[in-house]
Amino acid sequence: MEPIVEFKNITMEFPGVRANDDVSLSIQKGEIFALVGENGAGKSTFLNLMTGVLQADSGKIERGETLRIGYYRQSGISFKPGQTVFDIVHDIAETVEASDGHSVSATTMLNRFLFPHETFNKRVDILSGGEKRRLYLLIVLMQNPNPLILDEPTAGLDPKGRDEILDQVKKLREETNMTVVLVSHSMEDVAKYVGRIIVMNQGEVMYDGTPKEVFSHYKELESVGLAAPQVTYIMNALADKGFDVGTDATTIEEATEEIFRVYQKR
Helix, strand or coil, X not given: CCEEEEEEEEEEEECCEEEEEEEEEEEECCCEXXXXXXXXXXXXXXXXXXXXXXXXXXXXXXXXXXXXXXXXXXXXXXXXXCCEHHHHHHHHHHHHHHHHCCCCCHHXXXXXXXXXXXXXXXXXXXXXXXXXXXXXXXHHHCCCCECEEEECCCCCCCHHHHHHHHHHHHHHHHHXXXXXXXXXXXXXXXXXXXXXXXXXXXXXXXXXXXXXXXHCCHHHHHHCCCCCCHHHHHHHHHHHCCCCCCCCCCCHHHHHHHHHHHHHHC
């Protein structure tokens, strides 16, 4: 993989706050990583520096290519009452084609994102919360972003709704080699969908590694207001009670496989 952004000893200060403190790391093209940390940890500043919205006070940021940023914000967007799902997607498709010549069919995109045909002519103001989130994500993705920044995309959704959204992102990333940044407080989502976690704390990079590496420090994460997936606590509790289980499982599937392995040995 090649880096799309490299941070080299980046520092960014605001009055009374050092939001990023001597940060050095590379973001690779095509990777999907999570950016986590408590409020005020430096995540927003990191993203604004990464995308060029802010300029660092010191250090150097190198970009390997022109970034076409897609930003899925937690606050969402407002739709005009009375518009249908199809109308909105069709208008976006025309805008995209006019701006960069990329032709896309509204019907094709709606089908791809698993919108039932009976939803096409549904007014946007009567959509469910999950449907609105999926529509918003579709609008962002139609603009061919790289990187795609997802700010709490699954907040308030049930497990099925969370998987529907993140499965679509994962599939598209595999098809397009798009870089994805997931900002989330759901460690279950993080463990299941990303290959790398960057933990920010007081403007510094506290951890940068795979989910297994980062969540092995679950006690240290707790000390800065973060948590590991529930599976991590379950496996460590079993080990503390004398069961010969590995403790690095971060998903239900991995935990099930490990428990079954131990059961077969017994």
